[in-house]
Amino acid sequence: MKKILFSLLVVLMGVTYFNTVNAQSEEELVQICTMVAGDAEYLKDFRIKLDAGDPPPVQRFPILLKKDIKYRFTVCNSKDYEGKVILQLFDNNRQLATTYIVATGKDYPYIDWVCTKTGAYHLVYSFRDGKAGLAVGLLSMVGTM
Numbered sequence: 001m002k003k004i005l006f007s008l009l010v011v012l013m014g015v016t017y018f019n020t021v022n023a024q025s026e027e028e029l030v031q032i033c034t035m036v037a038g039d040a041e042y043l044k045d046f047r048i049k050l051d052a053g054d055p056p057p058v059q060r061f062p063i064l065l066k067k068d069i070k071y072r073f074t075v076c077n078s079k080d081y082e083g084k085v086i087l088q089l090f091d092n093n094r095q096l097a098t099t100y101i102v103a104t105g106k107d108y109p110y111i112d113w114v115c116t117k118t119g120a121y122h123l124v125y126s127f128r129d130g131k132a133g134l135a136v137g138l139l140s141m142v143g144t145m
Contacts, residue, residue, distance in 0.1 A: 024078045024079055024080050024134075026047045026134070026136060029047075029076045029077075029078060029134075029135065029136035030045050030136050030138070032076045032136075033045070033074045033075070033076040033136050033137075033138040034138065036074050036076060036109050036110060036138075037072055037074040037110060037138055037140045038072075040072040040074075040140035040141060040142045041140055041141045041142075042138065042140050043139045043140055043141055044063075044138075044139045045136055045137065045138050045139070046059075046061050046123060046125065046136065046137040046138075046139070047135075047136055048085060048125040048133070048134070048135045048136070048137060049133070049134045049135075050083070050125075050126070050127055050132065050133060051132050052083075052130055052131050052132040053130050054130050055130065056126045056127060056128075056129070056130035057126065057130070058124050058125065058126045059124075059125045059126075060122055060123065060124050060125075061122065061123045061125075061137075062120055062121070062122055063120070063121050063122070063123060063139065064118075064119070064120055064121075065115040065118065065119070065121050066115060066118045067115055067116060067117055067118040068114070068115065068116075068144055068145045069114070069115050069141055069143075069144055069145070070112060070113070070114045070115075070141070070142040070143050070144070070145060071112070071113050071114075071115060071139060071140065071141060071142065072110050072111070072112050072113075072138075072139075072140040072141070072142050073087055073089065073097070073099070073110060073111050073113065073123070073137065073138070073139060073140075074109060074110040074137065074138040074140065075087050075099050075109065075110070075125075075135060075136070075137050075138075076109070076135060076136050076138075077133065077134075077135045078133065078134035078135060080134065081127075081131070081132055081133040081134050082131045082132065082133070083127030083128065083129075083131035083132050083133020083134075083135075084100075084107060084127060084128045084131075084133065085099075085125055085126075085127055085128075085133060085135035085137070086098065086099060086100040086107075086125070086126050086127065086128055087099045087100075087111070087123060087124070087125055087137055088123075088124045088125075088126075089111075089113060089121060089122075089123060089124075090121060090122040090123075090124060091117075091119070091121055091122075096113065096121075097111050097113045098111070099111055100128065112142060114145055123137060123139075125137060
């Protein structure tokens with residue numbers, strides 16, 4: 001009986017270990033995004049975790065951007081979730097940039113954008129087709145114009 005309980009305990013510990021080892025953490029995603037952003041200067045990261053939904057749930061982040069700065073917005077998806085992240089940059093209610101072009105179905109790992117007016121902007125993150133997902137968005141500065 002003791003051998004059976006011990007064996008069961010070992011199996012449960014092994015399953016728990018392998019599930020946590022294979023899971024991709026938010027910190028790993030930040031590191032991956034930093035590599036994707038290249039030589040841009042890291043400013044801030046945004047961690048996005050959304051459940052599936054119809055309409056697709058969104059997560060919004062207000063940011064302050066300065067005129068004549070070229071920014072890079074990078075997105076990285078967790079391999080553990082089916083959802084593919086979409087980033088949209090808004091000024092009031094006007095979309096200025098996005099990482100997903102609906103007309104072509106093309107995803108981009110980052111977008112570069114030159115700010116033409118200092119002010120408050122909004123980053124809106126969602127997952128395509130309303131699927132559940134985990135992702136990280138990175139705000140970086142490429143340079144001044």
